[in-house]
Amino acid sequence: MRNASDTVKEPGTFVRVATRTVAVSVFLLLVAGALVTSTGSGLAVPDWPLSYGKLMPPMVGGILYEHGHRLIAATVATMVGLQILVLGFGRTDRTTFRLGLGAFGAILAQAVLGGMTVLFLLPPAISSAHAGLAQIVFALTATIALRTSLLWGRFTAEASRAAADPAGLEKALRLALWAAGASYIQILLGAIVRHTGAGLAIPDWPLSFGKLVPTGPDWAAAGVLAHFVHRTFAWVVVALVVAAAISLRRMRRASSCFGPVSTIWLVLAAAQVTLGATSVWTAKAVAITSAHLAVGGLLWITGVLAAVLLARRKALTTAPATAGAPAGAPAPAPA
Amino acid sequence: MQTTPPSRAGRALIAPLAGLLLLAACGRKAPEAPKDPAGPAGLLGTASVAGRVTFAGTLPPNEKVTMATDPFCAGHNPGETEIPACAVGPDGALANVLVRVTAGVSGSYSPPAEARQLDQKGCAYSPRVLALMTGQPLDIVSSDDTLHNVHAAAKENKAFNLGMPAAGTRYTRTFAKPEIVPFKCDVHPWMRAWVAVVPHPFFSVTGPDGLFEIKGLPAGTYTIEAWHEKLDAQPFTVTVADGEKSVHDVRFTDSSSAASSSPAAAPTR
Numbered sequence A: 001m002r003n004a005s006d007t008v009k010e011p012g013t014f015v016r017v018a019t020r021t022v023a024v025s026v027f028l029l030l031v032a033g034a035l036v037t038s039t040g041s042g043l044a045v046p047d048w049p050l051s052y053g054k055l056m057p058p059m060v061g062g063i064l065y066e067h068g069h070r071l072i073a074a075t076v077a078t079m080v081g082l083q084i085l086v087l088g089f090g091r092t093d094r095t096t097f098r099l100g101l102g103a104f105g106a107i108l109a110q111a112v113l114g115g116m117t118v119l120f121l122l123p124p125a126i127s128s129a130h131a132g133l134a135q136i137v138f139a140l141t142a143t144i145a146l147r148t149s150l151l152w153g154r155f156t157a158e159a160s161r162a163a164a165d166p167a168g169l170e171k172a173l174r175l176a177l178w179a180a181g182a183s184y185i186q187i188l189l190g191a192i193v194r195h196t197g198a199g200l201a202i203p204d205w206p207l208s209f210g211k212l213v214p215t216g217p218d219w220a221a222a223g224v225l226a227h228f229v230h231r232t233f234a235w236v237v238v239a240l241v242v243a244a245a246i247s248l249r250r251m252r253r254a255s256s257c258f259g260p261v262s263t264i265w266l267v268l269a270a271a272q273v274t275l276g277a278t279s280v281w282t283a284k285a286v287a288i289t290s291a292h293l294a295v296g297g298l299l300w301i302t303g304v305l306a307a308v309l310l311a312r313r314k315a316l317t318t319a320p321a322t323a324g325a326p327a328g329a330p331a332p333a334p335a
Numbered sequence B: 001m002q003t004t005p006p007s008r009a010g011r012a013l014i015a016p017l018a019g020l021l022l023l024a025a026c027g028r029k030a031p032e033a034p035k036d037p038a039g040p041a042g043l044l045g046t047a048s049v050a051g052r053v054t055f056a057g058t059l060p061p062n063e064k065v066t067m068a069t070d071p072f073c074a075g076h077n078p079g080e081t082e083i084p085a086c087a088v089g090p091d092g093a094l095a096n097v098l099v100r101v102t103a104g105v106s107g108s109y110s111p112p113a114e115a116r117q118l119d120q121k122g123c124a125y126s127p128r129v130l131a132l133m134t135g136q137p138l139d140i141v142s143s144d145d146t147l148h149n150v151h152a153a154a155k156e157n158k159a160f161n162l163g164m165p166a167a168g169t170r171y172t173r174t175f176a177k178p179e180i181v182p183f184k185c186d187v188h189p190w191m192r193a194w195v196a197v198v199p200h201p202f203f204s205v206t207g208p209d210g211l212f213e214i215k216g217l218p219a220g221t222y223t224i225e226a227w228h229e230k231l232d233a234q235p236f237t238v239t240v241a242d243g244e245k246s247v248h249d250v251r252f253t254d255s256s257s258a259a260s261s262s263p264a265a266a267p268t269r
Helices: A013-038 A062-089 A094-119 A124-147 A150-161 A166-195 A216-220 A224-250 A258-281 A286-318 B008-027 B071-076
Strands: B047-056 B064-066 B080-082 B098-103 B116-120 B129-133 B138-142 B148-152 B160-164 B170-173 B179-184 B192-198 B203-205 B211-217 B220-227 B234-240 B245-253 B260-263
Touching: A013 A062, A013 A124, A013 A286, A062 A094, A062 A124, A094 A124, A124 A150, A124 A166, A124 A286, A150 A286, A166 A224, A166 A286, A216 A224, A224 A258, A224 A286, A258 A286, B047 B220, B047 B234, B098 B129, B098 B192, B098 B211, B116 B129, B116 B148, B129 B203, B138 B160, B192 B203, B211 B220, B220 B245, B234 B245
Parallel strands: B047 B245, B116 B138, B129 B192
Antiparallel strands: B047 B211, B064 B080, B098 B203, B098 B220, B138 B170, B148 B160, B148 B179, B179 B192, B203 B211, B220 B234, B245 B260
């Protein structure tokens, strides 16, 4: 559909709005999926791809959440597919186009995993993979939205005006990658906790059974290990996010967006810890556990986008002559 | 009747065929008596164990739900509905307790042909606790004119999730291995039931009066367990002779580790 000789131009308003809409829709799909598990509705519809043999069953009880999730998923998958056309006809750069193809492939795989998790009665491995792949789709679509945004163009233009310390950029990028990676691992750990029913395996917080670390007989109960690893690894994520956010803030002279992103990152980390604790205190209130999943996704995406911006800035710093090129110009543009 | 002897060519053909048949017959093992994989048939006796299950203390609170998410359920259960996980009568009688022999039974028992029935009625399972034998059919039916799903979260047996889209829907399932299978409806998360699969016929489930009776026991010593979905199981041991009826009451308490079971009366014949 596209080749290297295609002309890359600044994405138009339609492309920008479309990609942003897709990314936001994927986030809403994540929230809908969180509601399915938080309300225990994952098997409220026993068949797939139809629902009780129909396209549209009565939306009662848990069917509202499960079939609603399926309807939203079908709509969002179609949007992600159409996004490929938008990116192609909008003459965006090759990397962005490939990200679009990847997002579509991932959301199709995600649909298959969703069907499998219903047909195999929510096996934790498949359900956790479904949760993990959802965040990959979110990262891909959010990156596409970033690369086609006005911010991306401004960011590129800024690079030609403001100098940046290469060592500082390198350090900030490394920390951002670590923080994003840790956030993703924490998402997978959270998915395991969620899908093995270990959310209340340790009933108190911040202590565990009244102690810093559970002792002998505490470990015998189902789910304690998964739950404890999730809540302990949370502090590793927090430490990495704080370090990465501080490092990013130190680079704020290199780009006007680094400061705000750093602040958002720290606020999300604080909110996520609070929601995790509140999930335990409220015995997994539906709204709280769903928000915990949603903010976890935002925390991960902030790390991904920070890393993408830093990688871009680093590439522009090492290739200043091309800094003023259009968004994602083929030859010098980093992925 | 005169018969024509086989020709020379016929004899030449018959001889090797006969040899092959002889070889095949010699190579085949002598038929063995079929083995019963479950062992020898179990015996039925004339002893029984009966009693009453009660609860003393502060009950674990029952969940209260509103069923507004489904107009059919809300119509049958207006306002706030208490889910009777702990159903205690005025004199402490505890319903929905499975009382079953867990040790002391030998031999295998054939399941009865008649099916047990688990109904979905008024957006609740009826009965909430049901016991049957391994291999005995379970009829799962719906009397409700709304959608249910029946999700049997079995661990030892094959788990299943069936759609019950309308009143009159019926499925029949059997379970090959003993376990207590949790049943739930994911459409209506307050709907819960337990189906106990037992490898012998020595079990009973208490009704609202808390009474149980296990009949047909051969003389012997048995470990019996009283199981409740919310409370710790209460095991006890009885020894019965032929024709004897041992009476044994079981008491659950709010501190279930302190709960006790004790002979209520001398054995009667």
